[in-house]
Amino acid sequence: xxxxxxxxxxxxxxxxxxxxxxxxxxxxxxxxxxxxxxxxxxxxxxxxxxxxxxxxxxxxxxxxxxxxxxxxxxxxxxxxxxxxxxxxxxxxxxxxxxxxxxxxxxxxxxxxxxxxxxxxxxxxxxxxxxxxxxxxxxxxxxxxxxxxxxxxxxxxxxxxxxxxxxxxxxxxxxxxxxxxxxxxxxxxxxxxxxxxxxxxxxxxxxxxxxxxxxxxxxxxxxxxxxxxxxxxxxxxxxxxxxxx
Amino acid sequence: xxxxxxxxxxxxxxxxxxxxxxxxxxxxxxxxxxxxxxxxxxxxxxxxxxxxxxxxxxxxxxxxxxxxxxxxxxxxxxxxxxxxxxxxxxxxxxxxxxxxxxxxxxxxxxxxxxxxxxxxxxxxxxxxxxxxxxxxxxxxxxx
Numbered sequence: 001x002x003x004x005x006x007x008x009x010x011x012x013x014x015x016x017x018x019x020x021x022x023x024x025x026x027x028x029x030x031x032x033x034x035x036x037x038x039x040x041x042x043x044x045x046x047x048x049x050x051x052x053x054x055x056x057x058x059x060x061x062x063x064x065x066x067x068x069x070x071x072x073x074x075x076x077x078x079x080x081x082x083x084x085x086x087x088x089x090x091x092x093x094x095x096x097x098x099x100x101x102x103x104x105x106x107x108x109x110x111x112x113x114x115x116x117x118x119x120x121x122x123x124x125x126x127x128x129x130x131x132x133x134x135x136x137x138x139x140x141x142x143x144x145x146x147x148x149x150x151x152x153x154x155x156x157x158x159x160x161x162x163x164x165x166x167x168x169x170x171x172x173x174x175x176x177x178x179x180x181x182x183x184x185x186x187x188x189x190x191x192x193x194x195x196x197x198x199x200x201x202x203x204x205x206x207x208x209x210x211x212x213x214x215x216x217x218x219x220x221x222x223x224x225x226x227x228x229x230x231x232x233x234x235x236x237x238x239x240x241x242x243x244x
Numbered sequence: 245x246x247x248x249x250x251x252x253x254x255x256x257x258x259x260x261x262x263x264x265x266x267x268x269x270x271x272x273x274x275x276x277x278x279x280x281x282x283x284x285x286x287x288x289x290x291x292x293x294x295x296x297x298x299x300x301x302x303x304x305x306x307x308x309x310x311x312x313x314x315x316x317x318x319x320x321x322x323x324x325x326x327x328x329x330x331x332x333x334x335x336x337x338x339x340x341x342x343x344x345x346x347x348x349x350x351x352x353x354x355x356x357x358x359x360x361x362x363x364x365x366x367x368x369x370x371x372x373x374x375x376x377x378x379x380x381x382x383x384x385x386x387x
Contacts, residue, residue: 144279145258152265159266166264170257173339177249180343184350188357195365202372210376218375222368229364236356240349242250244310244341 005049008056012045012063016070023074027124028081028140034074041070081120085141088121090175093168097161106157129154146171181240188237192230199226250342251284252311256335259318263328269321270296284311291315299323310338 020038023029044066052059092113099109110129114122128139128150139147149167153160203219255276262272277289291303299322306312313334321327 145261149261149265163265166261170261173257174249177253177339177342181249181346184346184353187350188353191357195361199365199368199372202369206372206376210380214379215372215376218371222371225364225368225371229360229368232360232364233357236360237353240250240346242252242342243345244250244252244308244338 005059008052008059008063009046009049011060012049012067013042015067016041016045019067019071019074023078026078026140028078028085029074030120033077037070037074037077041066082141085121085124088117089141089146090168090171092117092121092125093164093171097164097168100161100164106153106160184240185234185237188233192233196226196230199223250338251280251282252308252314253335253338253342254282255280255284255288256314256331256338260328260331260335263321263331269318269327273318288315292318295319295322310334310341313337 016038020034020041024031024034045063048062048066049059052062095113095116096109099112100106102109104112114125114129117125124139124141142150146167149163153163199222203223206215206219258276258280259269259272262275263269267275273288273292277285277292287306294301295303299319303315306315317327317330317334320330
């Protein structure tokens with residue numbers, strides 16, 4: 001039993017550590033939250049390995065599923081953080097432009113705007129600006145256009161105010177359109193989630209009522225059909241054939 | 245959040261942005277084409293390369309009036325005419341057209357979503373509800 005328990009738990013723990021390290025290096029999720037989530041995942045993995053020691057395949061599958069769930073949860077958290085930080089960019093640009101118009105130099109205005117931004121935002125952006133153009137190769141919260149403009153501003157301060165205003169207008173317009181287009185996918189995503197929940201509840205009922213041995217094939221086929229339907233729904237919502 | 249921005253709008257915004265940053269039309273279009281990888285950028289590249297070699301060369305016209313307008317502005321800009329204001333106006337028009345098309349897409353979506361619902365979700369529910377019952381019935385009749 002120990003021969004199974006040991007590799008399953010080791011695989012799980014190492015995967016959790018590796019995933020947590022990857023997210024820690026990107027510095028988008030706070031180390032405090034990451035420690036809590038990682039510790040929780042380690043406890044779950046050890047528990048699963050112990051509880052499933054008599055059924056190694058189930059234990060390995062549960063361990064893999066919990067690691068995958070951890071990765072998805074952290075990815076979702078990171079995505080939320082990125083969205084929240086991206087929403088701060090226009091406000092940061094407003095402050096930068098305001099300080100520039102008040103007569104400060106480009107870097108002084110930028111530093112003042114950074115000081116007034118949230119801790120996380122300024123912590124992420126400070127090394128990016130201080131490192132010079134070499135540090136401007138990529139950034140998790142800037143898209144390529146914004147990044148290029150920041151690079152251009154770092155290289156030459158010529159007509160910086162106009163360029164910043166232009167960047168702010170571009171970001172606002174792009175965000176407005178993205179919000180509108182996001183409606184389509186969001187509505188369908190909610191519908192799809194409700195349908196999957198109903199399907200899951202129905203499957204649980206069927207297994208409870210008739211037993212796993214009698215309905216396992218039906219449950220699997222039905223689950224597969226349902227997942228295909230959900231993917232098709234999302235694909236249809238996110239696909240617009242532009243006629244412009 | 246999903247981004248469904250039409251490629252033409254992206255091209256217009258990027259070109260205008262580069263123009264406002266002090267670059268010329270030729271440079272702005274080249275930068276856009278070096279970064280963009282979508283069907284619209286491919287079709288623009290297809291016309292841009294022969295146009296750069298010979299500005300008088302006949303290139304295949306675009307099908308949509310908005311895209312044709314964009315190509316026209318590129319030609320005018322390369323010939324030294326001012327294009328920034330016209331580009332901004334074209335961007336507004338394209339935005340309005342895209343917003344209208346997006347509204348149509350949103351209005352038609354509930355009906356389109358019925359297709360996967362009928363083809364996949366409904367049979368999935370029926371399978372889970374009926375097959376175990378039928379099996380039980382068969383077992384009872386057989387037993």
